[in-house]
Amino acid sequence: MSTSINERINRLRSRRSGLDRSTVIAMDAKDFIVNRSLTQEAWEHRAKDKPNTTFALGAMQEVDPTYTRISIETAERVSNQLTKRVTGNMEFELQGSVPLNVHIRGVSDVDLLALEANFHTYDSSGSMSRSGQYNSPTSRTSLGVLIARREEMSRVLRDAFPAASIDTSGSKAIKLQGGSLARPVDVVPSHWHDTISYQASRQKHDRAVTILDSHKNITIENWPFLHIKKVRERCDTTGGGLRKSIRLCKNLKAELEAEGQTVAISSFDIASIIYHANLHSLSAGSYYELAILAETQRHLDYLWNNKEEARRLIVPDGSRFIFNTEEKFNGLLHLSVAMDSLLQEVAKEQSYLLSLSEKPLLDASRAAVTNAVIF
Known part of the structure; x- marks a missing residue:
């Protein structure tokens, strides 16, 4: 192999224990990781x-379930602060490797969808739309709603976690790490899109999520729960x-x-x-x-x-x-x-x-x- 297998084992151990990312988490979380890594x-x-x-x-x-639990609890802590501080109502869901349990790091970034509760789009060909179950059309647009929400959440998160690093340079997620946070959290401004399949099944996995690409100034549809x-x-x-x-x-x-x-x-x-x-x-x-x-x-x-x-x-x-x-x-x-x-x-x-x-x-x-x- 291209490198010493012992070096690979050491890096694997470091990834799984969280030692490789101990600089991006709270001090008490770091102490926990250092102590845990001794076993x-x-x-x-x-x-x-x-x-x-x-x-x-x-x-x-799989990563130690204790590490995964802490990741989920950290995302919940961020969502609780957003619930208290933003205007209007929000819903929160986890997406990505952590809820699927295919993450490979003890200190893994957690993807938190911050969903606008009072705004969603729908496919007009779906059964719910045809039967008139949606409210009258609004002048608000996905792009406008998500741009405004991203700006608000960026401000709110800086106030809620003043010691943390808040990075808004990415096109999709607001990235938080450090300070009092036990794990890095990626907050993704988003809203629901009711597909034809969702309108027939009413199952969450058939519901799409619309997210913002702030660099291109466009919105994108994803199906994280179906995946x-x-x-x-x-x-x-x-x-x-x-x-x-x-x-x-x-x-x-x-x-x-x-x-x-x-x-x-x-x-x-x-x-x-x-x-x-x-x-x-x-x-x-x-x-x-x-x-x-x-x-x-x-x-x-x-x-x-x-x-x-x-x-x-x-x-x-x-x-x-x-x-x-x-x-x-x-x-x-x-x-x-x-x-x-x-x-x-x-x-x-x-x-x-x-x-x-x-x-x-x-x-x-x-x-x-x-x-x-x-x-």
């Missing part, structure tokens, strides 16, 4: 004397293997970036790519955990070598193709090559015969790890 996690004791295997297993595991629902349901059919594969990819991407390589593919796209992996093979990870590594490597390699098929893959919420830019194939290549190397190194630790080869064949490497029993 090793279960994965660190597995596959002794086989460090590549240890890394692969650790990279699949969460689709990935969660498919993961359940694999006994958790899908989430483990996503975390493995995200951790390996983090390693490549720590080593100075750019991997031009987002966490959302990684989750979408793995969503299309072989479910039966991922399910084998319930008994043979390294089978998840084997399937992840196979799937990435297959997509790189079959780009036309890759171009036809759609994100779980159905809103677009995954590979909607050619740049993403560069990201796929870097991630796929790194996964090849990890698989080969793990296979050499699991098979004496393969350990005699500097770079064993990928088919043989997959066979060696797929049925390996790790205690």
